[in-house]
Amino acid sequence: MKTKIITSTQKNTIELVNRRICDKSVSEALGRRxxxxxxxxxxxxxxxxxxxxxxxxxxxxxxxxxxxxxxQHMVCLGIFGSVAAVKTAVSAVDKHFNGNDHA
Structure with a gap:
């Protein structure tokens, strides 16, 4: 599992991700927050x-x-939240798959 974190996300970054979300109701809800x-x-x-x-x-x-x-076809998970929450979540994923803490 490959993991990355972007802090201080910019509006265009969120819009780029939004275009790649298949469920438009989720995409719209994401755009409101x-x-x-x-x-x-x-x-x-x-x-x-x-x-x-x-x-x-x-x-x-x-x-x-x-x-x-x-x-090639890519499948990716976007984890949205505060910096601290995203770091905690990604760290848990990274630890599960790679045995590492993503600090």
């Missing part, structure tokens, strides 16, 4: 589902599947 951080987890579909569960249990975050094609 402001988030200070975005965690990204990339892996297989099974890993994404497990990561979603781990992230939402670990912290007060919203985890959403992000899809795209470039150059």
């Amino acid at each position: 402001e988030y200070t951080a975005l965690g990204l987890c990339e892996g297989s579909v099974a890993d994404i589902i497990v990561s979603c569960d781990i992230a939402e249990k670990a912290a007060d975050v919203i985890a959403i599947e992000i899809q795209g094609n470039c150059p």
Whole structure:
């Protein structure tokens, strides 16, 4: 599982992610709230589902599947929330899959 964190997310970054969310009702709800951080987890579909569960249990975050094609099909999980919450959630995912703490 590959993980990354973006702090101080910019409006255009959130809009870019929003365009890759298939469920438009989720995308619209996401657009109505402001988030200070975005965690990204990339892996297989099974890993994404497990990561979603781990992230939402670990912290007060919203985890959403992000899809795209470039150059191969990619499956990614976006974890939205405060900087502290996203760091906690991504750290829990990273620890589960890689045995590391993502500090």
